[in-house]
Amino acid sequence: MGDLLSVNAVFFVVYGYPMSYIEFFGTVSCLASVWLVAKRNALTWPVGIVSVLLYLALFYQIRLYSDALEQVYYLGASVYGWWYWAKSKQTRHTILDVSFSSGRAAILWLAATAVGSAALGLAMTRVHVWAPGVFPEVASYPYLDALTTGMSLTAMWLLARKRIESWIYWIAVDVIGIGLYFAKDVKFISLLYVMLLVLATRGLLGWLGARRRQTREDSAAVEARASSASATGVA
Numbered sequence: 001m002g003d004l005l006s007v008n009a010v011f012f013v014v015y016g017y018p019m020s021y022i023e024f025f026g027t028v029s030c031l032a033s034v035w036l037v038a039k040r041n042a043l044t045w046p047v048g049i050v051s052v053l054l055y056l057a058l059f060y061q062i063r064l065y066s067d068a069l070e071q072v073y074y075l076g077a078s079v080y081g082w083w084y085w086a087k088s089k090q091t092r093h094t095i096l097d098v099s100f101s102s103g104r105a106a107i108l109w110l111a112a113t114a115v116g117s118a119a120l121g122l123a124m125t126r127v128h129v130w131a132p133g134v135f136p137e138v139a140s141y142p143y144l145d146a147l148t149t150g151m152s153l154t155a156m157w158l159l160a161r162k163r164i165e166s167w168i169y170w171i172a173v174d175v176i177g178i179g180l181y182f183a184k185d186v187k188f189i190s191l192l193y194v195m196l197l198v199l200a201t202r203g204l205l206g207w208l209g210a211r212r213r214q215t216r217e218d219s220a221a222v223e224a225r226a227s228s229a230s231a232t233g234v235a
Helices: 021-036 042-059 065-090 103-124 142-160 166-183 187-234
Strands: 012-014 017-022
Touching: 012 021, 017 021, 017 187, 021 042, 021 187, 042 065, 065 142, 103 142, 142 166, 166 187
Parallel strands: none
Antiparallel strands: 012 017
16 A cells, blocks of 8 residues: 555556556545535535545655645645534535625735745745754745645635635635646646636636625525515504
8 A cells, every 4th residue: 555655656657647646546536626615515525635645645755845734734624624514504504605704804814824825935945954854855946835835725724614715815826836736747736736727716706606696695585574574564
């Protein structure tokens, strides 16, 4: 089993590119998870956990240490999201209940993402010195890798809380990731990010549509209650 989790364990070769087991199955489960969350399906969380565990092993092996640490956070956020979405179905809310954060909260998240990304990038430039046993080589693209990590951490939390702007963060991450992974010669993951960009765009549009439907339904419900109260008062 350990050999199958190595980036050097080739599953198949496509156009001269050696596809490892871990990259292939991590990618498939990742795509499935994003497709499910765009559909607001709670199965996104268990499927996503499979992808997280596979990518954790992959990113560590190719020295994208920020991305590897990011997967640990994803694991916790996925468990939380699974619980939160299940809880929502048991209350007055449904999985379709999506919304934007308040303006103040959105600014705070943006500021926290920028500061956190810069701090992480600085740390990644020195991590091989601080912990050479764990990180034996210099990190690749430490600041760019940290930026995508910071935005992804924010996006994952907002997604678990059903915030629509999470998709805007994901779109930015996907655009950067396309170039970053191509440069690191994991071209299949670079292609994955092209597909994730398409799915994230569709997810944003889908959640915006769901929000508009919710608003119309809420307005109709308020009007129906008002009409009922008015009719009762007249009677």
